[in-house]
Amino acid sequence: MITIITEHWGELLSGLGYTLGSSVIALIGSLVIGTVFALMEISTYKWVRGIGRTYVEIIRNIPLLVITMGFYVIVPTFFVKIDGFTAGTIGLMIYTSAFIAETIRAGIEAVSTGQMEGARSVGLTYSQAMIHIILPQAVKMVIPPLGNQFINLVKNSSVLAFVAGFDLMYQGKIIASTTFNTFDTYLAVGVFYLIITMPLSYLMRYLEKKWVTA
Amino acid sequence: MSMIEFHDVEKYYGKFHALKDINLTIDRGEVVTIIGPSGSGKSTLLRTINGLERISDGKLIVNNFDLADKKTNMNRIRKNVGMVFQHFNLYANKDVLDNITIGPELVLKRNKTEVEKEAMDLLDMVGLADKAHNYPAQLSGGQKQRVAIARSLAMQPRAILFDEPTSALDPEMIGDVLDVMQQIAKQGMTMVVVTHEMGFARKVGNRIVFMADGQILEDAHDVNAFFDNPQEPRAKEFLSKIINH
Structure with a gap:
């Protein structure tokens, strides 16, 4: 494994960069999209709830690979x-957003209705109350399941290998097919994934301790 | 001048008739206590005044705003009518000072340092200046309720609604909260208080409303006369039950 890492250091490092880049973009994007759909799911308007619910149900019940392939094939064919x-x-972001929407919705519903009433009673609008009072509490409450989603997201980014996304898994496939040392190559790839996921895992645990128990 | 006017107000939850033909006019500066058995509609009545519950029929005018009109912006009413809840409803993610300042800052768009200074004065008034940077979870029930009152006062409202403000408190905490309420009443604030504290109703209130089954059965401006000699049999029964214990 050491020889694979030393001989293909450049490719692996580049793969790590693409994986990390894709994960960070997808994480931020899915958090934003997921929060929007979570808010839609709890809307007082029936049709808004309907759209939110439909999005979540469709997206989370299609395999990630299918969604990603969809973007890879359909978007270039018909659009850009x-x-x-x-x-x-984009596939990773959309796929993860459905799970994040469900997680955040559960968090919002776990915040007591008194918090909203307290906020509305001093004249805050619904969105002010959401932004300043409800969402911060909801997110804190769902830090542990949110951490799971983030770690899954990083690992799921290996789907990029199937659409030539230059990520870790993609580089691993190329190295394995040129060196024929499949075992050591994927062992090295696994170690490189751990370099991202382990600190992320510890970060989420740290936040959990700091916020959830506070 | 009247602050709150109910005219033939009805409120339904589905088929349940929660408020029946409510007619009540509350003037500025009045301290009205609403008493009655649980489930009689006291809290519902209170919650309609700042639009937390919408009325089903009739007319409700608060601070010259028509609450039955769908076009009325509820936030403009809530700016002028504060509310203190049984379970405090302090923002768990904000410290005591921020709990008080967020309303004036976001709703009244006032200057932060100015608002903070006023908030400290209010905390001083309720005896909790040293708790400004504590979180609600670190306070006792009585302290939380006093912060909640300060939060309501920070908006400089025309009236404050109190929904059983002492019902969730340990007995030894009740006095502190009632003292603060009495102080506010003395300053001329219009107050509508749903309570089981008959001492407060008698000492501080200048009017008492007795409700049962969603109706106002008695509306007395002479509070002492009501307690000494209630007219309604239901009121008599209610008072005998709570005062003999």
Whole structure:
């Protein structure tokens, strides 16, 4: 494994960069999109709730690979030309957003209704109350499941390999097919994934201790 | 001048008739206590005044705003009518000072340092200046309720609604909260208080409303006369039950 890492250091490092880049973009994007759909799911308007619910149910029940392939094949055919990295990252973002929407919705529903009433009673609007009072409490409450989603997201980014996204898994496939040392190559790839996921895992645990128990 | 006017107000939850033909006019500066058995509609009545519950029929005028009109902006009413809840409803993610300042800052768009200075004065008034940077979870029930009152006062409202403000408190905490309420009453604030504290109703209130089954059965301006000699049999029964214990 050491020889693989030393001989293909450049490719692995580049793969790590693409994986990290895709994960960070997808994470931020899915958090924003997920929060929007979570808010739609709890809307007082029936049709808004309907749209939110439909989005979540459809997206989370289709395999990630299918969604990603969809973006890779359909978008360039009918709209604009996008590369594998972009298609993969968008697919990952959309797929994860459905799970994040469900997580955040559960968090919002766990915040007592008194918090909203307290905020509305001093004249805050619904969105002010959401932004300043409800969402901060909801997110804190769902830090542990949110951490799971983030770690899954990083690991799921390996889907980029199927659409030529230059990520870790993609580089691993190429190295394995040229060196024929499949075992050591994927062992090295696994270690590189751990370099991202382990600190992320510890960060989420740290936040959990700091916020959830406060 | 009247602050709150109910005219033939009805409120339904589905088929349940929660408020029946409510007619009540509350003048500025009045301290009205609403008493009655649980489930009689006291809290519902209170919550309609700042639009937390919408009325089903009739007319409700608060601070010259028509609450039955769908076009009325509820936030403009809530700016002028504060509310203190049984379970305090302090923002768990904000410290005591921020709990008080967020309303004036976001709703009244006032200057932060100015608002903070006023908030400290209010905390001083309720005896909690040293708790400004504590979080609600670190306070006792009585302290939380006093912060909630300060939060309501920070908006400089025309009236404050109190929904059983002492019902969730330990007995030894009740006095502190009632003292603060009495102080506010003395300053001429219009107050509508749903309570089981008959001492407060008698000492501080200058009017008492007795409700049962969603109706106002007695509306007495002479509070002592009401307690000494209630007219309604239901009021008599209610008073005998709570005062003999």
